[in-house]
Amino acid sequence: MSKRPSLSRLVLDVLKPHIPDLIEFCRSLSEVEGVKKVSAVVVEVDAETDTVKITVEGRDIDFEALKERVRELGGAIHSVDEVVFE
Template structure:
């Protein structure tokens, strides 16, 4: 990823830090693993996070879900890799909430 992308706990330049607080994915997933197993797998990879999964539509073999992950400092790559590993396919990122933390060294 280039420097224009937001990654948790990564400095975007020498003085600023961007942290992801909330991210909502539109995901297409198979019926198995179940929503509970799917959300638990994501939560397991993001300690301290709150994961919420809403089923939007159900098809014969798949279901569309909205996966909302909230935490102090979320790792986008970690979450998206977990979704792919669980057999999901990310259609879009519908909502994000990021926080800009001035670098501690710069404040002093």
């Protein structure tokens, strides 16, 4: 019996305040259900905010929980730039 593909990779364009910093931000995202790896690249730094590209990998990533976590951390997902079901 083959398992159905699940959400395994996401690339998100996220706007976040300077604090919490990127390390703490990604650490918190890595605690979300299904996430095995989080990597992030800063795209732009503004006076109050950072625009970052966050890549989340794992198995059966709970996107709703991820979205909620980003919001809790004071960030906003501006776009979902890449999606992989595997």
